[in-house]
Structure formats: structure tokens, C-alpha cells
Amino acid sequence: MPSGLKDKNPTVGASSSAPPPPWINLPRDLTANILRRLGQVEILQTARKVCTTWRSVCSEPSMWRVIDLEYCSFEVVLRFSSHNLLGHEYFLEFEKSWSQELSGLRYEDRERARRENEDLERDRFHNPLCRRAVDLSQGELIDINIDYFGTDGLLYYISERAKISSHLKRLRLKCCNFIDFIALTASVKKFPDLEELHLEYMAFVNLKDIEAISISCPKLKSFTFSITDSGPWQIRSSIVEIDDNYALRIAKNMPNLRYLCLSGVKLSKEGRKAFFESCPNLDYFPM
Incomplete structure (x- = not known):
């Protein structure tokens, strides 16, 4: 090529990739x-x-100090699962067998079974994600909400990870129909610094279980308990009255309370007095 002339064609192998x-x-x-x-x-x-x-x-662990996996409808679960062929094929097979199973039931029974099946599938979807989020926190987890999903195994998993380096200060469980009292009490013992515990519409945790929980969480400053009936997916409509002596035992185990909400629970005048006397810092306690 004559001197001074430039090759108009790009050099073979030159980078032609798009900018980042x-x-x-x-x-x-x-x-x-x-x-x-x-x-x-x-x-x-x-x-x-x-x-x-x-x-x-x-x-980065700082991204997972607070874990709040939002409630996903069954349709969203299907959408995410269809990102891979195995998940998509599984849900197609699930939908087919589900329709066959429910075809002979009354409408009310069919709707109840549908809700139960969807809850089970949401657990299959959310539980691995929650475990992954807990792992990513690398012991820096301080606050976690588990709403409308969760199992005993998941709660045990969180407590075992927390045992290594426990900083958890707040836990909320809401409508967790597959978590029972035994798993809950065993797990909260691994959270010695827990300051907030909120149990809302927990099907298999009742008021009589709260005494054991209060013993395990002496640092609690905020506590919520909402009454449910004995079966899953149903919220109790009646008011439950608790014994004054029992109220006194709970109150004595939670002396640092500032916020207390017992929804669906009826206390006598003496029962309310027990909480105020045993919890001198109590600021919020709706009657």
C-alpha cells in the first residue's frame, strides 16, 4: 500500500462490540x-x-438487612416460574391435576381447596427466595416480614443462620398458616436481641402460647397478637377473654414494653392494670 494512504476497511479482528x-x-x-x-x-x-x-x-449484605418479600398472587408465581421450562411444565401439570381433583366438589369446598392449593404453591415459590435473602444478609439481618407464606422449616432456617451472628431486632409473621407454636417458640429463643414481635392471624398460635414466647423475649419493646381460630385461612370473629392471672404472668415477662396490641382479646380492669404496673414504659395499649 502506498505510503500515506489509509486503509478504509477496518482491521480484521478489531472490536466492533457495542459500548457498555x-x-x-x-x-x-x-x-x-x-x-x-x-x-x-x-x-x-x-x-x-x-x-x-x-x-x-x-x-451486598447491606441490601438485605431488612427483608420484606412482598405478597405475590398466584398469577405472579406462575409468571416467574414460567421463566424456566421446568417450572412452566410443572405448573401446567399442577393446573391439570388440580382441575381434575376439584371437579367433583361443591363450590364452597372447591374454593377452599383452591385457596389451600394456591397457598401451598406460594410457599414453594417464596420459601427458597426467603432463604436466599437470609443467606445474602450474611448475619446482618435486623428486620424481617413473612406475610402469607412460610413454614416451620423456613423459621428454623432463619434462626439457625441468626445463631451464628444474631442482630435480629424485629420479626413479623402474618397469616403464616404452616408455622406452628413449637417452631415459633424454638426459633425466638435464637433471637436474644429481639425488640419487636408481631403475630397477626397465625392459625396455629393461640393466646395461651404467648406466655412461653414472652419468657424467650425479655427485651421486647413492641408486641402485637391478633386472635385467629384453630384452623387455617379463617379469622376468629369472636372476642377472647383471658384470665387476669395469666395476663399478669405475660406482663411480668415483658417489662420493657412500649407498644402492646392484643386484637380480639378482652381484658378486665385488673388485667389492664397488671400490664400498666408491670410495664412502666407502656405508651400504646388500646383498650
Whole structure:
């Protein structure tokens, strides 16, 4: 080629790849701030798979100090599961067998069975995600909400991880129809620094179980308990009256309470007095 002439054709093997997306070069703290605006299910299922930078940011323990896996409808569970062929085939088979199983039932029984089946499938979907989130926290977990899913095994898993480095200060369980009293009391013993415990519409935890829980959580500052009936998926409509002596025993085990809510529970004047006398810092206790 004559001197001074430039080759108009690009050199063979020269890089022709597109420039990296602009979000790659954002500061990590800004990237983390943006990702936190997503739901945690979305982070675990999709955001971590976008690029290595996002995966790295999503894996930082600081992202998982608070775990709140939002309630997912059955349709959302199906959508996420259809991202892989195995999950999609499983749910197609589940839907087919489910329809055959329910075809001979009355409408009321069919609807009840449908709700129970959907709850079971939501547990299959949420439990592994929750375990993954707990692992990513690497012992820095301080606050967790478990709503409308959860099993004894999941609660034991969280408590075993917390035993290594326990900082958990707040736990809320709401409508967890597959968590019983035995698993709950065994687990809270592993949370010595627990300051807030909220039990809302727990089918297999009743008022008589609360005394054992109160003994295990002497540092509690905030406690909520909502009455349910003895079976899953049903909320008790009647008011339960508790014995004054029992109220006194609970109160003595929770001297640091500032917030107390016993929904669906009737206390006598002496029972309420027991709480105020045993919990001098009590600021909120609706009658």
C-alpha cells in the first residue's frame, strides 16, 4: 500500500462490540439506591441476572438487612416460574391435576381447596427466595416480614443462620398458616436481641402460647397478637377473654414494653392494670 494512504476497511479482528450500557458506570451507592426501589422478589428473580455489576451490588449484605418479600398472587408465581421450562411444565401439570381433583366438589369446598392449593404453591415459590435473602444478609439481618407464606422449616432456617451472628431486632409473621407454636417458640429463643414481635392471624398460635414466647423475649419493646381460630385461612370473629392471672404472668415477662396490641382479646380492669404496673414504659395499649 502506498505510503500515506489509509486503509478504509477496518482491521480484521478489531472490536466492533457495542459500548457498555450507561448504568454500568454509575457509583455503587447510587446503583444500590435505584435497585432498592424494586421489590425484593424482583431483585432476586431478575435484577441480579442483568449484569455482573448489578449482581455484585444485589449481593451486598447491606441490601438485605431488612427483608420484606412482598405478597405475590398466584398469577405472579406462575409468571416467574414460567421463566424456566421446568417450572412452566410443572405448573401446567399442577393446573391439570388440580382441575381434575376439584371437579367433583361443591363450590364452597372447591374454593377452599383452591385457596389451600394456591397457598401451598406460594410457599414453594417464596420459601427458597426467603432463604436466599437470609443467606445474602450474611448475619446482618435486623428486620424481617413473612406475610402469607412460610413454614416451620423456613423459621428454623432463619434462626439457625441468626445463631451464628444474631442482630435480629424485629420479626413479623402474618397469616403464616404452616408455622406452628413449637417452631415459633424454638426459633425466638435464637433471637436474644429481639425488640419487636408481631403475630397477626397465625392459625396455629393461640393466646395461651404467648406466655412461653414472652419468657424467650425479655427485651421486647413492641408486641402485637391478633386472635385467629384453630384452623387455617379463617379469622376468629369472636372476642377472647383471658384470665387476669395469666395476663399478669405475660406482663411480668415483658417489662420493657412500649407498644402492646392484643386484637380480639378482652381484658378486665385488673388485667389492664397488671400490664400498666408491670410495664412502666407502656405508651400504646388500646383498650
